[in-house]
Amino acid sequence: MSEQTAGASKSERAYNPRLELYKGFWKRFKKNKSALVGGIVVLFFIFLAIFGPMLVSTDPNATDITNKLQPPSAENWFGTDNYGRDIFSRIIHGTGLTLIVGFVSVMIGGIIGVLFGIVAGYYGGRIDTIIMRIMDILLAFPGILLALAIVSVLGGSIQNMIIAIGIFSIPAFARIVRGSTLSVRRLEYIDAMRALGASDFRIIFKHVLPNVLSPIIVQATLRIATAVLTAAGLSFLGLGAQPPTPEWGAMLSAGRSYMAESPHMILIPGIAIVLVVLAFNIFGDGLRDALDPKANK
Amino acid sequence: MLKYIIRRVLQTIPVLIGVSILVFSLMHLIPGNPAQIIAGEGASEQTVRQIEERLGLNDPIHIQYFNYMSGVLQGDLGNSVRSGRAVSDEIGARFWVTVELSFYATILAVFIGLMAGIISAVRRYTVADTAIMVIALFGLSMPNFWLGLVLIDWFAVGAGWLPEWAKLRPSGWGDSWRQVILPVITLGTGGAAIIARMTRSSMLEVINQDYIRTARAKGLTDRIVTYRHALKNALIPVVTVVGLEFGGFLGGAVLTETIFAINGMGRLTVQAITQRDFPIVQGAVLVLSVLFVFVNLIVDISYKLLNKRIDLN
Amino acid sequence: MEETILDVRGLRTSFFTDEGEVKAVDGVSFSVPKGKTIGIVGESGSGKSITSLSILRLLAENGKVVDGEVLFKGENILDYSEKQMRGLRGNKISMIFQEPMTSLNPVFTVGQQISESLTTHQGMNKKQAMAKSVDLLKLVGIPSPEKRVTQYPYELSGGMRQRVMIAMALACNPEILVADEPTTALDVTIQAQILGLIKDLQNRLGMSVIFITHDLGVVAETCDYVAVMYAGQVVEYSDVRTLFRRPRHPYTIGLLKSLPRPDADQEKLVPIHGMVPSPFKMPTGCRFAPRCPAATDLCREKLPDLFDDGEGNQVRCWIYDEEWPGPKEVDVFGEERIAKG
Numbered sequence: 018m019s020e021q022t023a024g025a026s027k028s029e030r031a032y033n034p035r036l037e038l039y040k041g042f043w044k045r046f047k048k049n050k051s052a053l054v055g056g057i058v059v060l061f062f063i064f065l066a067i068f069g070p071m072l073v074s075t076d077p078n079a080t081d082i083t084n085k086l087q088p089p090s091a092e093n094w095f096g097t098d099n100y101g102r103d104i105f106s107r108i109i110h111g112t113g114l115t116l117i118v119g120f121v122s123v124m125i126g127g128i129i130g131v132l133f134g135i136v137a138g139y140y141g142g143r144i145d146t147i148i149m150r151i152m153d154i155l156l157a158f159p160g161i162l163l164a165l166a167i168v169s170v171l172g173g174s175i176q177n178m179i180i181a182i183g184i185f186s187i188p189a190f191a192r193i194v195r196g197s198t199l200s201v202r203r204l205e206y207i208d209a210m211r212a213l214g215a216s217d218f219r220i221i222f223k224h225v226l227p228n229v230l231s232p233i234i235v236q237a238t239l240r241i242a243t244a245v246l247t248a249a250g251l252s253f254l255g256l257g258a259q260p261p262t263p264e265w266g267a268m269l270s271a272g273r274s275y276m277a278e279s280p281h282m283i284l285i286p287g288i289a290i291v292l293v294v295l296a297f298n299i300f301g302d303g304l305r306d307a308l309d310p311k312a313n314k
Numbered sequence: 315m316l317k318y319i320i321r322r323v324l325q326t327i328p329v330l331i332g333v334s335i336l337v338f339s340l341m342h343l344i345p346g347n348p349a350q351i352i353a354g355e356g357a358s359e360q361t362v363r364q365i366e367e368r369l370g371l372n373d374p375i376h377i378q379y380f381n382y383m384s385g386v387l388q389g390d391l392g393n394s395v396r397s398g399r400a401v402s403d404e405i406g407a408r409f410w411v412t413v414e415l416s417f418y419a420t421i422l423a424v425f426i427g428l429m430a431g432i433i434s435a436v437r438r439y440t441v442a443d444t445a446i447m448v449i450a451l452f453g454l455s456m457p458n459f460w461l462g463l464v465l466i467d468w469f470a471v472g473a474g475w476l477p478e479w480a481k482l483r484p485s486g487w488g489d490s491w492r493q494v495i496l497p498v499i500t501l502g503t504g505g506a507a508i509i510a511r512m513t514r515s516s517m518l519e520v521i522n523q524d525y526i527r528t529a530r531a532k533g534l535t536d537r538i539v540t541y542r543h544a545l546k547n548a549l550i551p552v553v554t555v556v557g558l559e560f561g562g563f564l565g566g567a568v569l570t571e572t573i574f575a576i577n578g579m580g581r582l583t584v585q586a587i588t589q590r591d592f593p594i595v596q597g598a599v600l601v602l603s604v605l606f607v608f609v610n611l612i613v614d615i616s617y618k619l620l621n622k623r624i625d626l627n
Numbered sequence: 628m629e630e631t632i633l634d635v636r637g638l639r640t641s642f643f644t645d646e647g648e649v650k651a652v653d654g655v656s657f658s659v660p661k662g663k664t665i666g667i668v669g670e671s672g673s674g675k676s677i678t679s680l681s682i683l684r685l686l687a688e689n690g691k692v693v694d695g696e697v698l699f700k701g702e703n704i705l706d707y708s709e710k711q712m713r714g715l716r717g718n719k720i721s722m723i724f725q726e727p728m729t730s731l732n733p734v735f736t737v738g739q740q741i742s743e744s745l746t747t748h749q750g751m752n753k754k755q756a757m758a759k760s761v762d763l764l765k766l767v768g769i770p771s772p773e774k775r776v777t778q779y780p781y782e783l784s785g786g787m788r789q790r791v792m793i794a795m796a797l798a799c800n801p802e803i804l805v806a807d808e809p810t811t812a813l814d815v816t817i818q819a820q821i822l823g824l825i826k827d828l829q830n831r832l833g834m835s836v837i838f839i840t841h842d843l844g845v846v847a848e849t850c851d852y853v854a855v856m857y858a859g860q861v862v863e864y865s866d867v868r869t870l871f872r873r874p875r876h877p878y879t880i881g882l883l884k885s886l887p888r889p890d891a892d893q894e895k896l897v898p899i900h901g902m903v904p905s906p907f908k909m910p911t912g913c914r915f916a917p918r919c920p921a922a923t924d925l926c927r928e929k930l931p932d933l934f935d936d937g938e939g940n941q942v943r944c945w946i947y948d949e950e951w952p953g954p955k956e957v958d959v960f961g962e963e964r965i966a967k968g
Binding site for chain 3: 522523524525526527528529530531532533534535543546547
């Protein structure tokens, strides 16, 4: 077996392995058909979020009691809700909100988490212990409960939901980045840099961060999927977006009472959520396969 | 080994203290005067003062924490500001409902997840594998509460199971399998998907190990190599995920219980949040988190025990 | 003439990867006489391990034998069904591997793992198999075998584990033992013990051994015949004395020259420059040509055949062919070779 791997890597030996990794990235990513599809769907939703509201002129909040709870038709592609609002328009106008909540919360959690992870992994010792213990505490709250508790205190709003989900995302980043930083830190050239008098700040930004970027990107992508799910859950419970905001989770919540006669009210927002989350999951899986072929957990 | 167990147990102490501080501070993170918010907008000055008094909000913060903790350690989680009943009583009645629900969901997730993951790994790169992995991706990407709603729509409404929900026990469930099965599926699906993916990748990793080649070199059948030699090794890392999933279910129960009107701790928490009954929120979050910490402790130790033979390689 | 138990003819094994086909073994032939030891020598990447795995058809999923014959007692076992193959593996032809640390399953006891061969091939029940396992552990020189048999691999040292592997391989009295670098991962003193053990057991049990190694010292000690492999091909095949006394292929000469030998009056070690060619970019001519100090245009353009000297010794080098365009006397790594023709 060892011969086989030795044989395969021989052609790459002359090159810089990191360069090789990025060179091989496109090749592997393109080969991974499902990842490509995931990426395209992600782009599609981003496009929809930016240009959708311009293209769909129907006011998402325009009520029409005479036309309420209508099933999908040529007039209202996705039907209407209990106030006669056009669900298609609401879904389109809600896309941006969904993505913003996903992106921003993951960015908040990502920046804080990466910072914690790098500091913990780079300095080690007591700082490491303290930071990771704090992460353990955040992880001790099962599932959605931490985000729930935070929003319950801050009050239900989109901003607070983003903060809550951001905090909820911190430990995942911190742990992954800490692990990667530790392994980079052990490389000899980092010691050499220090010996040459480079500052910690410079080493971290010039040498450690670029090396831990791949797992961060992968984690961020997958984490957006989780964030969108969590946001939908919080809004469903009435702790996120408040009516009449066309938020998908809140739309589901509203649809609950009309489920029996108008199932489209829960089916359509649900499918929208599934598609976005699915796209980010597939995209993230593909990125991981392409960026980090060895890790598949 | 004993040393590891002791160290691991000791490690949970700072975590538990941290959790208790965080839960305690929840009420103090409320913007403005918590007593005023609890009492509501139009409450009289006097009511607000009473609430402040009752919650001890006028004491210095560390005294408040100390009082809270000494109560918690004696099983006193304070009183509901709405019903006036002890939080421990409110929770006690509902604790086992949530544990039971999460437990069944775990069993379902482990059972389905393992089966699917093993089939996928054994038939890797076939249609069956692809189909299972696509379904798992969907399972992972679905909001569980939405799945619950769809299930209710299909079965409870569509297949006429609804009347059974009319005869619910006070706990909200448990009398017939039809009442139990939908919430369990709702809660367990995401976990089943994760376990399936994990099992598959773990199996694929093990299949490339040297000892699998040794087993094949002995002339064993593929069946024995896969199910005896590979599976036993592949399951070890899956154990960790099972523990994490159980914890995820405790949190996920918030939504599932809300949808199915099950009177567990999750629904209690949501109701308490809408009623701004913070002592109950605090108590419920604390109890669920402590439970999760202990489940993880047990999982970690059993993983270490299972992994002992491999670890020292 | 000795009785041949295994005859490998024109074996070709390829791996099909994302980057294309890798011809790991490209036309390898050798025969294994009954009761003798043949060494297959080469650097890592030469295809020697893949050759041994091809014989037992234990290749990774993307590997496939694309051509050739493996005749075991006259029958081509490449045509065998998977079920027939299983009847051979661990029974008639056994194999031990390089990594004793990872080649035993960590979750089963030593006894369980040895017993498996016995219950599979010899129809023993568990109790009989366990008793036989104890005997086998005794045979391979493991002290207090009754205790060891119930232990897990992690409780054993590397040398002990390799002994267990050997016990496992010998459980059913195989006719051929394939040993794939069995001592590479072990300490020098343990290496000698394991080599001695294999030799000793071979004499007692009368089996043939295929010894895969990169270590010419090990070859000198253990083998009767040697096949030297380079880049997926056999470049020289002869009996062990001839090989060491009068190596003929420039690669073999180079290997011997780069080996410190206390017995010979060696002035200095001569390295072979360059690297083994990438399996994706094999030279069109002789595979060793890019590194060979005597290479001519012919060598670079056309692959030489194996030339037989009529005494069973073969070499894949143009020097010994009539077409050889180079000078009559050739200097290869500081040794003179007289060209033919």
